[in-house]
Amino acid sequence: MTTPSPLSALTTRNTRLFTLLLERELKKTGLRIGQLPVLQALQDGKTLNQKALADFADIEQPGMTTLLVRMERDGLIQREPDPTDRRSTLVTLTSDGQRKSRNIVPIMEHLTDIALKGFTPLERDILVTLLERINSSLKEQL
Template identity: 60%
Template sequence: MRTQAPCLSIGFLATTTGRLFTRLMEQKLKPAGMRAGQIPVFLALGKGEILNQKYLAEFAGIEQPGMATLLARMERDGLIERETDPNDKRVSQIRLTPDGLMKGQKIIPIMEEASKEAFKGFTPLERDILITLLERMSSSLERCL
């Protein structure tokens, strides 16, 4: 029996579900030499794009220092490379290395596989309804911030 108010339990459920899904993604990405936190960078740069750190941080929805740390690790691991922006010497342009591009091509199939596992036992209609509801909730929360 639930004793918490529904408005309190949705946060707990969303957080718990997100953590579990992230753990599943980590399991699936580890053999390919990737981490779940790198997914936004791979997605943003996956077609050979060259972007700056500020854009990547906004795209990923994380603060600049967190993105700086993530990019430093990805550079150390040979997944990205940086070059100075010719128009602004203070800014680095970031791109995936050939190894990063190869690994990045595995992201979507891995995410699809994890999603299939997460939706086991759901009908296609239930899956579509849940996705629609989560998208609506996400939009509502973005408007609040």
């Protein structure tokens, strides 16, 4: 068995550690990591239908349905029939969902500061640039 390249091993490990820390911090606010795309898409009072949310989050419709049912149960979103399309449901954040979603950016910034502790501003900029180039190269393969 061959070992993974240092790049793939490191990025996998970094992603896992960041995700674990993010999940821990979000849990304190009553949020889950899987809810982030919906909260992001609906920020600033936006209203979207379920298909648009599934497209934004890049997940299948059945998975989005399950996620929205749970978020509605938890009081984060509200769903209403689309007056222009009977088959569609419009989704918005509740006031509690809006309030809780305001915690996301400070949490992400805090975790980023932890991850980049000791990095100079130039090193941070270089790292972001390199990661963007990697993402671009990988997207080309999809």
